[in-house]
Amino acid sequence: MQTTRVFSFVIILATIYLSASCNGKTEEKNDLQSNSSLSKEDISDAKADVKLEKIKLPKNFTIEVWAANVPNARSLAISDEGIVFVGNRQDKKVYALVDENQDGKADTKYTLTDGLNMPNGVAYHDGDLYVAEVSRIIRFKDIQNTLNNPSYEVVYDQYPSENHHGWKFIAFGPDGMLYVPVGAPCNICDPEEEIFASITRIDIKSPNPQPEIYAHGVRNTVGFDWHPVTGEMGLRTMEEIC
Ligand SMILES: *[C@@H]1O[C@H](CO)[C@@H](O)[C@H](O)[C@H]1NC(C)=O
Ligand SMILES: *[C@@H]1O[C@H](CO)[C@@H](O)[C@H](O)[C@H]1NC(C)=O
Numbered sequence: 001m002q003t004t005r006v007f008s009f010v011i012i013l014a015t016i017y018l019s020a021s022c023n024g025k026t027e028e029k030n031d032l033q034s035n036s037s038l039s040k041e042d043i044s045d046a047k048a049d050v051k052l053e054k055i056k057l058p059k060n061f062t063i064e065v066w067a068a069n070v071p072n073a074r075s076l077a078i079s080d081e082g083i084v085f086v087g088n089r090q091d092k093k094v095y096a097l098v099d100e101n102q103d104g105k106a107d108t109k110y111t112l113t114d115g116l117n118m119p120n121g122v123a124y125h126d127g128d129l130y131v132a133e134v135s136r137i138i139r140f141k142d143i144q145n146t147l148n149n150p151s152y153e154v155v156y157d158q159y160p161s162e163n164h165h166g167w168k169f170i171a172f173g174p175d176g177m178l179y180v181p182v183g184a185p186c187n188i189c190d191p192e193e194e195i196f197a198s199i200t201r202i203d204i205k206s207p208n209p210q211p212e213i214y215a216h217g218v219r220n221t222v223g224f225d226w227h228p229v230t231g232e233m234g235l236r237t238m239e240e241i242c
Helices: 002-018
Strands: 039-042 073-078 084-088 094-098 108-113 121-125 128-132 137-140 153-156 178-182 198-202 212-216 221-226 233-237
Touching: 073 121, 084 121, 084 128, 094 128, 121 178, 178 221
Parallel strands: none
Antiparallel strands: 039 108, 073 084, 084 094, 094 108, 121 128, 128 137, 137 153, 178 198, 198 212, 221 233
């Protein structure tokens, strides 16, 4: 488990680097499509064309391909059982990767849904998978037991619909709240609406979840986490490589 986390962390960094883009290109908005393309696919023989030797690692770290044929992988979340969920920005799908034969590599790829609007953010909490699109948060309940027949419900759908910096990284905080950023809808601007360039948090246990603004002045975060001892939130933004 620990090893998987380390690999995933390194791979997610690599993926973010490879797909980094600051141009905020507007992508067409898609309505929910039919889910006839949901599938279960054997990826045990898939090969990844990645130059792992170019990734500099700290001492005693190693890196290898854990799963291949996962287009535009961008954010990852891991369930208690080791299922890896994958969101993406350019594609419209969310995947679940499973090491069914337990040989240390993913062999099965489930496509959980198709037709989403930049489903970049994924977070796992209490058996459920949360996915962030540009303007909404959806939830796949009991995802581990519904991989073959997934369905979701909408948790909240009133986030701004601006696509520029609208793709989201999400994570649960130590307080059990779901943290959801809302990027600035531009590269250099001071948007009037308070919600932009913020990190919000939302109580997913509430019958009518409403986000509150937790932090301001965050143009476009691509990841955050909490210090295990102090509980402080640290985040990474795209500013430095724009
Ligand atoms: C790397 O591993 C070796 C052997 O286990 C250990 O002695 C050394 O302290 C480790 N180095 C770091 C930086 O963790
Ligand atoms: C798949 O389609 C069914 C029936 O249209 C729907 O209830 C379900 O939410 C869809 N699931 C996904 C993951 O899109």
